[in-house]
Amino acid sequence: LKSKAPMKDLKMEEESSGVEKLEPGTTFPPTFSVSEIKNKQRRHQMFMKLKQEKRKQKMQLKKKRRKEREALGDKAPPKEVPKTIENQRVFDETTVDPEDEEIAFDEGTDEFSAYFNGLTNPKVLITTSDRPRGRVVKFCEQLATVIPNAHVYYRRGLALKRIIPQCIARDFTYLIVINQDRQTPNGLVLCHLPDGPTAHFKVSSVRLQKELKRRGKAPTEHSPEVILNNFSTRLGHTIGRLFAALFPQNPQFVGRQVATFHNQRDFIFFRFHRYIFKNEKKVGIQELGPRFTLKLRSLQKGTFDSKYGEFEWVLKRHEMDACRRKFQL
């Protein structure tokens, strides 16, 4: 035992001599790095000290810069804009130019033109996959309150291809199918009916009305207004129109409800709010209704036909997720 003690001391001394007690102003051998210390506690301490040093230097630099800026006053160079993912986004060649005539023409003659010309009124059928359970049922009901003129039907093992002609016969314009995985919704198929495009989304972070904090009363029967944000590319435009056609053309401003589809980095966030204008510069919003996030997985021309349908766009993970600055919608 006695022999061990001096050994220990020796070892510690070696370490410390190799390391040198950390005091401000000490220099380390050039090949030193914190990760070479074998003792975990010491290594941790060294690392913390290193971080503090770095932070201090950073603060000093900041202060200096700020002083310089103040000193220059008006002549100071403009503040640098921080780089964000949205700033750095790779330019997508299919971005829609607002004045593009070709696109305007396309949109005048595509499947939604009937809706946008005011000829059809949206009528939505909401259904689920076989045997819906738990939150999916509630989610369907809440969606039906949010979307005016929506009906929920229980799916009893019927094939979609057989449901679709029946829906068309009864004048439905939209078919929504909610897929589930372990009692929570995880997929959404949105099919525009008189041979319109079919979009398949992945649904995530669903919050039902009860789970929202500070929420308001239940949504009323008034048609809500629609906000579509950030749908910039050609594909985004199509999806945006797909969402817009879910709601009636003329919103009832009396109801003061607004449904928002906000696209950020290919995730579409859905929110449903009630707003009130306090004065012309301030508006208060209160969240009603469910909230969920969608991510587009595939867009198919024509009504639902997964085998023989013509897919306009499919999420190919390896190609599309390779670049972090490239988005599709």
Add this chain to the structure above:
Amino acid sequence: MQHDDVIWDIIGNKQFCSFKVKTKSQNFCRNEYSITGVCNRSSCPLANSQYATIREEKGQCFLYMKEIERAAFPARMWEKVKLSKNYEKALEQIDENLIYWPRFLRHKCKQRFTKITQYLIRMRKLVLKRQRKLVPLSRKVESREKRKEEKALIAAQLDNAIEKELLERLKQGTYGDIYNFPVYAFDKALEQQDAESESDAEEEEEEDDEVMGGSFYKSLCLMIEKVFYSERVFPFVQDVGQREFVAEDEVEESDLSDFEDMNKLKTSSDEEEQDESSEEEEEEEVQASRSKGKSPANGSLVRKKRAYVEIEYEQETESASRRRTT
């Protein structure tokens, strides 16, 4: 020689049978030639030298028969007869082949054959219906997407975006005449004119009080909007002295002063404030100062009753009355 009883005595009860599966209530027989799956004296294929079964291969049913004459030749022991696909014909075939056989075996063969055809039919039907396809999820990908979604949510700043969009729409006039905020451009022009000092603006407004434009009107609108919820007529005499705060509309504190003044008036307008969940501090202060026992139900009810046409009428009459008082 075949001693069925001896065999049964041994494997049935006393010693080991490798095909037997014991459960709490029953014994089962795992032998592939067993006609019922139960371990019985009459349905044991080893302990019966005359035995028959139905077996199915790839959708085709066969009748297997075992006879005591072939007991010495294990390779040829089981005689295999292909049964017709027609159910009735197959039953006749079974009857024909098992003629003079014990009734138990005949009956059990027919039962088994019926069951097999039923499940074959069901399989064929199910294939035509929708198949459930299991798609494997990659854990890495899922967690990556989840993180991306969280970050996108933070970057989106949804509340701000929605509020901005709504204010834009108000500015562009999509709401028409519902909200009686005066034209934003007019205000902006006013602001730009009085850019130097607020006091100048005040003076101007005081000059303009007879005219129905300007911030006097604005203040009127605001007050009336709030008062409408209370459904009471409040004395306008107070408003005459309160023109000062109107000028400070651009500054945020004005709202607070606004509310403080409203305090003197009846307070069901508070319920309106309580209902709205905007995160402004002034609102929170206001709420804190007010009584907390108010039920939001009144506020929403009142909100629903709100008809925008009425506001206009009220304004005209009340402004007329105000003019009279002043």
